[in-house]
Amino acid sequence: MPPTAQRMSPLVISLAQTLRPQVPPPTQAEIDRIIARLQGPLQLAVAGRIKSGKSTVVNALIGSRVSPTDIRECTRMVTRFQYGTVDRVEIRKKDGTTITLPFDDSGMIPSDLRCEPVEVAVVDVYLTYESLRGVTIVDTPGLASLDTESVGRTQEMLGADNEHTGTEGATDEQSQLAVSSAEAVLYVITQSIRADDADALQAFRRSSSGETSSPINALAILNKADQVTADEPMEAAAELAQEHSFTLRHTVSQVLPLIGLVAESSLTGNFTEADAQALRDIAALDEPVQQMMFMSTDFFLRDEVPVDLAARERLLTRLDILGTRKAVEMIRNDPQISTGTLRGRLESLSGFPQMRHIIDGVFSVRADDIKSSVALAALDTLASKSPPSVRDAIYDALEELYQQPEAQQLRLLEAASLVTSGKVELPDDMFDEVRDLVTGTSPGEMLGDPAAPVPTLTERALEAAGRWRTFATFGSTPAQSRIAHTIHRSYFLLWQELRAHTAGGAQ
Ligand SMILES: Nc1nc2c(ncn2[C@@H]2O[C@H](COP(=O)(O)OP(=O)(O)OP(=O)(O)O)[C@@H](O)[C@H]2O)c(=O)[nH]1
Ligand SMILES: [Mg+2]
Known part of the structure; x- marks a missing residue:
């Protein structure tokens, strides 16, 4: 049973169309842009500090290694991955021209873009993947800083024309603009998140996405969960993510732990049969040798280990040391395990399925709601920038829309974003109730008890x-x-x- 049977976008589109003849041509053009966005796929921006693993996560989400990930190379431009009938890369330059390129031999965006990075406004990547039909994924350059100064710069820029993507080479601005024009945001943080990051992230969110970004459309992942310093990194990462879920509660709906690298390898075919064989060879070694190997990467790569060195090096780039150790354990516990099953278990280990579940919930169930409220916020902003007669026409139309009984879901989203972003304070337990109600994708999740039977939920809703x-x-x-x-x-x-x-079920 879908929690909201009715789509809100037709209401918003009809409002915009009624409004159109009443406003001057420049405002009409803005309204047309708002309608076009509402009818297109949801844009999800992946944002975070330099080297936090954004591109790795993007690849896992797309299911293919198309975005370059490296320790040395930086993502220097905003890249939009979207559905298209022909696979291609289009470099949109700031001078208005476009260069179309094929993917390189390994299926990645080519490293030579045939122009200087500073000339590039945005890179549009078109792929024939069904998974991209409903969502466009935006990879952003790493933010060097989430400090108040860059936030201030963004504020200034947002007052300017949105069509221009930042000053030359200013990747922070470009990233922030990409986030500001997206309807949903995935923040990638790591253990190294500093105490002041929570405040900075909050300020960044406020200025870059205006009133449209709130825990309703923003999620964070605690990436590199395998590198958390603790005896049991995964457990420690889960606890840390839980703590951050609370400290960042006015910014994101929750923080989920993830080993992006393991997710990427198991989902993109980058983890091959040869890798599985190397793991089996390691699992067959004497136990003391295995124990020695997993003490550090240096030990793992020692010459005397009787497993091909290049194969071991590959394993580290695919799974890193903890992922490799866990995979060897999986083989020891189940020696007949197939490579396919091993891949599935690695995917589960990475934490990816939980993240996918939440994101799919956002895309399939709430994309229309989210896009509708972003469109309404855009109309509101348009009104505030317009001369009095136009402004009043827009405000009146918005007021009328909110009065309609069918617009309950929009009223709920507006109320919930005020609460979850902290603009209207509520006691903690009531805050949690509002968040669950609006972010849940089933009645059980909406009522904070996913496993409860329908009669219990019915009582709970009434109470x-x-x-x-x-x-x-x-x-x-x-x-x-x-x-x-x-x-x-x-x-x-x-x-x-x-x-x-x-009642229906009892008949
Ligand atoms: N151990 C480990 N390494 C990871 C994980 N996720 C990403 N990495 C590695 O971290 C490095 C940086 O990853 P990227 O995905 O390129 O990071 P990014 O945030 O896109 O980097 P920039 O675009 O340059 O800011 C790569 O070497 C990845 O393989 C993870 O969960 N665990
Ligand atoms: Mg990157």
Whole structure:
């Protein structure tokens, strides 16, 4: 049962179309741009510090190694991976010209772009992958800094024309603009996130994405979970991610641990039969030799180990030391394991399936909602920049839209983004309820108990509806009260849906 049966974009499109004849041509052009974005695929920007593993994660998401990842090479331009009928790379230059290139022999974006990096506005990569039909993934250059100065620069730029992608070579600005024009954001952080990063990320989010970025459309991953310094890196990473989920709660819906490298290798075919064979050879060695090997990469690569050195080096670039050790353990526990099964287990180890589940939820269930609220926010901004007569026309139309009974989901999203971004404060337990209600992709997730049976959920929805109505009437500030009315209404509608479902099932 889908939690929101009704798509919101038709409402927003019809509003925009009604509005169009009432405004002057320049505003009409802006409205057309807003409608076009609403009808196109959701744009997901992958952002974070230099070398945090953004391109690695992008490749895992696409299921192919198309974005270069390296310890030395930096991603220097904003790259948009989108669906297209012919695989190709288009370099869009700042002077308005375009260079079309094929992929290189290994299927990657060629390293020679046939122009200087500073001349490039954006790289558009078209791939015939079904997975890209509903979403465009935007890889961004690593942010060198998330400091207040660069945030300030972004603010200035956002006041300027959005079509221009930054000053020459200023990759931070380019990244921030890519994030600002995307409808959803995946922040890649690592253990090295410093204490001040939480504040910086928050400030970055506020300025770069305006009111449109909130925990509703932003998620973070704690990448390089295998490199967390602890006896059990994965467990420690999961705990750290949990802590960051709380500290970053006004910025992202949650923080998930990930070994991006292992996800990339197991999902893109980069982990081959030969790699699996090398792991089997290691698993067949005497135990003391294996123990010695996994003490460090130096020991792992020692000459006297009777497994081909090049094969061992390859394993480290594909899985690194912890991934390799875990894979050898998988073979020791199940000597007959096929390469396909091993790949599947490595994918699970990486944490990728949980991340995919959340992202797919955003894409398939809430993409329309998210794009609709981004479009409304864009109309709001357009109104605030327009002369009084145009401004009033837009505000009136928006007001009317929010009044319509069908627009409940939009009211909920607006209320929830005020709460989750911290603009309207609520006690922690109520904050969690609002986040679950709006980010959940099933009634169980929306009510904070994914495993509960329908009768329990039905009761819970009714109880929550009553509680929020009481809160709306007593003991809340005017801002809280407005939000509480909307939350009450959503719980009430959810209760009605669940009750209809129970009645239908009993027939
Ligand atoms: N051990 C380990 N290494 C990783 C992981 N994810 C990425 N790496 C490695 O980290 C290095 C940088 O990864 P990239 O994906 O290029 O990072 P990036 O954020 O795109 O880097 P820039 O675009 O240059 O800012 C590469 O050598 C990756 O193989 C991980 O989860 N674990
Ligand atoms: Mg990169």
